[in-house]
Amino acid sequence: MTHSIATTSQGSDERSLLQDLAQETYALTKRLFLQLLRRPSTLIAGILQPLIWLVLFGALFSNAPNDLLPSGLTYGKFLGAGVIVFTAFSGALNAGLPVMFDREFGFLNRLLVAPLRSRSSIILSSVFYITTISLLQSFAIMGTSYGLGYGWPGSAGLLLVVFTLLLLVFAVTALSLGLAFALPGHIELIAVIFVANLPLLFASTALAPISFMPSWLGWLAAINPLTFAIEPIRAAYSGPVDLAMVVLHAPYGDVTGFGCLFVLIGITVGLFVLISPLLNRKLA
Amino acid sequence: MALIEIENLVKSYGKVCALNGLNLNVPQATLYGLLGPNGAGKTTTLRILCTLLSPDSGHVSIAGIDILKHPISVRKILGYVAQEVAIDKILTGRELLQLQGNLYHMHYSDIDKRIRELNLRLDMFDWIDRRCGSYSGGMRRRLDLACGLLHSPTLLILDEPTVGLDIESRSSIWELLVELKSQGTTILLSSHYLEEVEALADQMAIIDGGKVIAEGDPENLKNQLGGDRVTLRVREFSDEIEAQSVRNILESIQGVSQVVVNRLQGFSLNLVVDNQAAVNRMRERLEEENVQVFSLSQSRPSLDDVYLQATGRTIMDAEMEVLKQRDTKAEAKNSMR
Numbered sequence: 001m002t003h004s005i006a007t008t009s010q011g012s013d014e015r016s017l018l019q020d021l022a023q024e025t026y027a028l029t030k031r032l033f034l035q036l037l038r039r040p041s042t043l044i045a046g047i048l049q050p051l052i053w054l055v056l057f058g059a060l061f062s063n064a065p066n067d068l069l070p071s072g073l074t075y076g077k078f079l080g081a082g083v084i085v086f087t088a089f090s091g092a093l094n095a096g097l098p099v100m101f102d103r104e105f106g107f108l109n110r111l112l113v114a115p116l117r118s119r120s121s122i123i124l125s126s127v128f129y130i131t132t133i134s135l136l137q138s139f140a141i142m143g144t145s146y147g148l149g150y151g152w153p154g155s156a157g158l159l160l161v162v163f164t165l166l167l168l169v170f171a172v173t174a175l176s177l178g179l180a181f182a183l184p185g186h187i188e189l190i191a192v193i194f195v196a197n198l199p200l201l202f203a204s205t206a207l208a209p210i211s212f213m214p215s216w217l218g219w220l221a222a223i224n225p226l227t228f229a230i231e232p233i234r235a236a237y238s239g240p241v242d243l244a245m246v247v248l249h250a251p252y253g254d255v256t257g258f259g260c261l262f263v264l265i266g267i268t269v270g271l272f273v274l275i276s277p278l279l280n281r282k283l284a
Numbered sequence: 285m286a287l288i289e290i291e292n293l294v295k296s297y298g299k300v301c302a303l304n305g306l307n308l309n310v311p312q313a314t315l316y317g318l319l320g321p322n323g324a325g326k327t328t329t330l331r332i333l334c335t336l337l338s339p340d341s342g343h344v345s346i347a348g349i350d351i352l353k354h355p356i357s358v359r360k361i362l363g364y365v366a367q368e369v370a371i372d373k374i375l376t377g378r379e380l381l382q383l384q385g386n387l388y389h390m391h392y393s394d395i396d397k398r399i400r401e402l403n404l405r406l407d408m409f410d411w412i413d414r415r416c417g418s419y420s421g422g423m424r425r426r427l428d429l430a431c432g433l434l435h436s437p438t439l440l441i442l443d444e445p446t447v448g449l450d451i452e453s454r455s456s457i458w459e460l461l462v463e464l465k466s467q468g469t470t471i472l473l474s475s476h477y478l479e480e481v482e483a484l485a486d487q488m489a490i491i492d493g494g495k496v497i498a499e500g501d502p503e504n505l506k507n508q509l510g511g512d513r514v515t516l517r518v519r520e521f522s523d524e525i526e527a528q529s530v531r532n533i534l535e536s537i538q539g540v541s542q543v544v545v546n547r548l549q550g551f552s553l554n555l556v557v558d559n560q561a562a563v564n565r566m567r568e569r570l571e572e573e574n575v576q577v578f579s580l581s582q583s584r585p586s587l588d589d590v591y592l593q594a595t596g597r598t599i600m601d602a603e604m605e606v607l608k609q610r611d612t613k614a615e616a617k618n619s620m621r
Contacts, residue, residue: 027386035374106370114387115359
């Protein structure tokens with residue numbers, strides 16, 4: 001029996017742009033999840049690290065006087081929002097690493113030689129993947145936080161938490177993907193991740209309120225994007241959701257829940273606009 | 285009819301000019317070989333054809349489609365097997381092929397059918413469901429070829445497909461390429477292995493310094509040269525001064541031409557003789573000059589001789605020269621998107 005390896009019958013029906021986009025994006029996303037399934041260490045580490053923060057930092061300040069923090073929050077409850085945001089932030093900051101490795105090992109060229117309907121599917125698959133992972137990790141932290149007695153947001157609060165996290169994850173993923181195409185290799189990308197990660201955490205309201213900080217650090221924390229994600233989530237954990245309520249007492253003035261979300265939306269849109277020319281050039 | 289038409293292609297990496305007005309026509313349903321030393325511009329040409337790289341200037345069309353204006357249409361009809369095998373070590377071979385099929389928007393049933401066909405032809409049964417990280421070089425290359433063939437391309441572009449492979453893997457890839465050509469696929473293959481191009485190509489071009497310096501049927505190219513090739517050694521390991529003085533003697537002998545000192549072969553001398561009488565004259569003259577002959581071999585012209593005739597140096601010499609001039613940083617930057 002002879003087999004022609006050069007040709008085969010293929011479907012001749014016309015396919016829509018959306019069908020093609022869905023097929024290529026699904027295939028690329030599936031690849032990333034298969035990698036995760038077979039190498040789950042990054043997912044596990046991404047949950048373990050913030051868990052350790054939560055348990056150790058929670059214990060460290062567990063004996064702090066109840067009236068020390070604003071609104072009489074316990075430190076554990078105060079810390080929960082910070083660790084949830086830190087988890088999502090750290091996960092999203094790593095979004096560029098798989099893309100960087102694909103660039104370095106030439107796998108990206110395999111994708112670029114294929115007749116993709118839109119090379120945005122490469123970016124879209126990374127965004128889907130990182131968003132899912134970051135949310136999974138954040139929910140794991142929220143569950144643990146609940147188990148430790150640090151509370152659980154109501155249903156409206158949960159929606160606010162998810163919405164806020166999505167905005168943060170989109171923004172940081174855009175930044176990380178931009179870096180993955182702008183930097184020469186994974187060493188440089190990892191260096192940027194290392195440098196950005198902890199300072200951004202400490203210069204935010206994740207671990208302490210602005211009122212505890214020296215003036216210069218208070219200013220830094222008040223303009224740190226993480227703070228704009230932490231405060232609405234903290235408010236969602238503190239009581240009924242009211243976005244018109246002031247959630248951040250910044251040196252430049254009070255900021256409401258709406259204000260925080262608008263800032264996050266602005267940062268997300270701004271970052272995607274900022275990296276678009278780079279992505280267009282690299283994926284042209 | 286030419287499937288690939290390249291006109292006056294120019295591409296530079298920093299200050300180094302990789303392509304310097306390259307012209308090439310590849311006929312349909314042929315196996316076309318691109319031969320040249322490393323750094324001659326072969327990979328750059330192939331990367332432009334695959335739409336991975338934009339030229340600085342020039343025109344390229346595949347099957348009448350301008351690749352710069354309609355890159356997606358071109359990508360649909362070509363398969364590319366790069367020099368470096370880019371596989372995802374975490375996926376299995378089958379999963380990689382499925383991914384490839386989805387990126388080419390094939391129907392799921394067609395993907396499975398093609399995987400079955402390629403599995404059978406490339407004998408991948410034993411390992412296709414194992415993770416790619418455990419594959420040998422030959423397995424990786426076969427899988428890479430299967431990826432390039434999955435969507436049944438009209439044109440298959442291969443960049444140094446057998447580099448670093450064992451003899452068995454190499455010959456099985458050669459067999460496959462011959463089979464593909466017989467089934468109507470046009471194959472453009474770059475190589476710096478003379479014997480590979482000689483054995484496979486119907487048509488070929490020799491590239492040097494970013495230009496085509498000779499093209500045609502490999503047999504015709506060799507026959508056009510005429511004369512026999514002689515390699516002469518005066519000692520097992522000579523030196524440059526000695527080799528140059530013998531070269532001066534040889535150049536004065538009637539019927540002897542193109543005398544070149546081959547530094548990479550211990551300063552041996554490569555030359556062309558018109559006939560046997562010229563060889564005899566050469567022996568007599570060397571004896572008169574008290575020059576001992578350690579070894580003398582005579583052969584019909586090879587493709588290396590075609591290259592030597594066109595450039596005045598051997599492919600090995602050219603590789604050494606080009607190696608010094610290459611801006612590897614600029615090339616790496618350009619090859620990594």
